[in-house]
Amino acid sequence: MTETITVTTWHLEQTAAAEVVPAAAPDGLDLRVVRAELIGPEFARFLYTAVGGPWTWTDRLPWSYAQWRDWLAQEGLETWVAWVSGTPAGYVQLEPHPDGEVEIIYFGLLPDFIGKGLGSHLLALGLDRAWDLADRHPALPPTRKVTVHTCSLDGPAALPTYQSRGLRLTRTETTHQPPTPPPGPWPGA
Template identity: 60%
Template structure:
């Protein structure tokens, strides 16, 4: 597959107070249920990672073994929140609590069939709210003092605007030249 070099802009965004979180600007066009996947499941998380990120060069975890996925998911405080539309996974938010009361939104996104239907803002607002109250579900964790995330120019075109609309502020920007395949890998081999 042909490769190319591209300049990738990465934006780092944060909220430093729960009051900075803003709700979605519009209600989803369809009923959405959001539930925490409380049982660590490498199969589920790998499915979500590839189904959401396959169109956006999410490749860092593609080589992870089952044990690597399980070790990540079993870490205290790591949470996966899944949005469902009529029982079908539509997208997810993955939270990673860190030292100093920080919580990173490590992954967030929707499967392609559910984009553009008002679900993204709703899911992001819910995921950020769960980052702010994460310590309430994990005894011994210090309360959340900061929620942060990064997105880049190879992510979905609405990502940065969605984060900003939910009250996240850019605190750093970096531009790096990366080598990427001409097209993203897609959700599974041969899907394209």
């Protein structure tokens, strides 16, 4: 019999820009959050593995260079990167859908930056950018809803951070899957 683990997935949303709860930037950090306007597959995959490695983000590890390139080329997909003293510290990635929904497809911090108050600030900024996405991409419909999901494999602060920034829980799912060790930021790490 194959061993399985229970994974709980939480789906959250906002339906108005006024629901975003701001969070000030943490004191004492040389912080800049910048939109990566020319992001390529190499940097996107770096962010994905560096942030998601400890939390078992594996769905995009098998993607080819062409798959990354094509996904990044979609109209309105935005990646906002937090830089601390010139070092990438985390990111929030926004994926628009044709119906006006904007999904926070990926969000998180590199391990050395967790617990410094940076996550709440970056998430609030990402939510603000999700709500004004159509201003930067006129071909998109206005944002009508912002969504995100997280699961029990993510960091323990993920769900409380989303809720503290004004996202509401809309659905919970429980599944069973085989255990997968976190891949780390590169194979075998």
